[in-house]
Amino acid sequence: MQLRPRARRALLVVHVVVCAAWLGLTLGLLALGVTGLVSPAAPTAAGAYLGMRVLADWLLVPVSLLALLSGLALALWTPWGLARYHWVYVKWWLTLAATAASGLALRPNIDHAAAAAASAAAAGRAVPRDYDLVAAPSVALAGYTFLTVISVLKPWGKTARGRRLGRVRRGGAPAREVRTADTARTARTARTPRAAGAPGTARTADTAGAVPVAAAPARARRTDGTERGAV
Incomplete structure (x- = not known):
């Protein structure tokens, strides 16, 4: 199944917008994580962690899932395919791993840190610092930047499956x-000897x-x- 050009362009716009939103969301989480880590004021640190929980609860999982599904639709319903090009294949698996990590690891960690910060601020204690909420968005930001780069440059060419499908589609022999x-x-x-009465000899x-x-x-x-x- 192949999409019509207008539908393919619309789906591409959705995918690009969602991926840009995911990148910006990760950058915002990193900024809040750094604020909660280095801020000397307990209310500021607690507010940063609570802000991270709002972003994680409302945006992190929906945006990551939409990026994953729109990318899968582009791979399956356009000539790029899912396993015909190395960059598409790598991007698919990295996006799948990032989506799983966002929903299963990063979001629970943010919820735990926000709850601990809120209880500490209410009791007048120092807010516990969470280094993981700086490391995880940093790694995610680097990964999303890498995915953006390979989406633009499209390196590494076709896979073995892509080359084989191309030969079969053209109807040519390997x-x-x-x-x-x-x-x-x-x-x-x-190896064939020239005959005595060959045309070349006759002309000569x-x-x-x-x-x-x-x-x-x-x-x-x-x-x-x-x-x-x-x-």
Whole structure:
């Protein structure tokens, strides 16, 4: 199944917008995590962790799932395919891992840190610092940047499956078989001896014999003219 050009462009716009939103959301989580880690004021640190929980609860999982599903639809319903190009294959698995990590690891960690920060701020204690809420968004931001780069550059070419499907679709034989047939044809041509009456030999003989025949009258005419002029 292939999408019409208008539907494909619309789906591509949705995918690009959602991926940009995921990248911006991760950048916001990183900024709040750094604020909660380095802020000396307990209310500020608690507010940063609570803000991370709002973003994680309302946006993190829906945005990541939408990015994953729109990318899958683009892979399956366009000529790119899911396993025909290396960059599509790598992007799919990395996006799947990032989506799973966002929902199963990052969001529970943010909820736990926000609950601990809220209880500490209410009791007048120091808010516990969570280094994981800086490390996880940093790694995620680097990963999403890498996915953006390979989406733009499209490196590494086709996979083995993609090359095989391309040959089958064109209806041609594999390149190895074509090279083998050409080599065998060349070897047979080199081994075949030229016959005595081959056309090339005949043309050479005709050309060689035509020189004296055509040149003899000319010499005769020149000799005759010379003698006639002398007389």
